[in-house]
Amino acid sequence: MKKIVSLFLFLASLTMLFASNEAEELAVEKCGGCHLMGVVSKEKLKNMKAPPYWAIAKKAKEAYANKEDKINYIVDYTLNPTEEKMLFPVETKKLFGVMPSQEGKVTEDEIKLIAEYILENKTF
Numbered sequence: 001m002k003k004i005v006s007l008f009l010f011l012a013s014l015t016m017l018f019a020s021n022e023a024e025e026l027a028v029e030k031c032g033g034c035h036l037m038g039v040v041s042k043e044k045l046k047n048m049k050a051p052p053y054w055a056i057a058k059k060a061k062e063a064y065a066n067k068e069d070k071i072n073y074i075v076d077y078t079l080n081p082t083e084e085k086m087l088f089p090v091e092t093k094k095l096f097g098v099m100p101s102q103e104g105k106v107t108e109d110e111i112k113l114i115a116e117y118i119l120e121n122k123t124f
């Protein structure tokens with residue numbers, strides 16, 4: 001019985017590991033070109049096209065108390081970004097412009113996974 005339980009726990013932890021890897025891969029693939037996902041290099045910092053993802057996490061945390069609202073904000077903004085909804089200040093818009101909608105490039109379920117990754121991975 002003990003063996004079965006530990007096998008189960010082992011499998012469960014493997015699944016979780018794969019789940020977080022999947023989220024990271026998705027985040028890098030779908031948002032990394034602009035939001036500095038994954039490994040940060042000098043080259044990437046020089047060519048920044050948008051605020052890094054940890055700045056998004058900070059804004060979401062300042063604006064919303066519970067996790068669901070934070071995730072909904074990221075999902076909604078990614079599909080329908082507008083100047084009025086921006087949590088980033090005017091300077092961000094002047095520097096980078098308003099984010100182009102990612103509709104058609106990423107599904108709602110994928111954004112939810114990415115959103116959790118963004119909120120949980122504090123690089124800084």
Ligand code: HEC
Pocket residue numbers: 030031032033034035049050051056059073074077078081085086087088092093096097098099100102106111114115
């Ligand atoms: C082509 C570049 C580009 C891609 C790709 C991109 N973004 Fe953005 N994003 C931006 C820019 C520029 C801003 C800053 C201006 C703004 O807030 O609209 C931004 C801002 C944001 C914000 C904060 C909005 C605010 O001001 O409150 C969120 C949330 C966000 N992006 C999520 C995502 C997610 C999730 C993905 C991947 C599915 C993604 N972005 C992909 C360019 C991009």
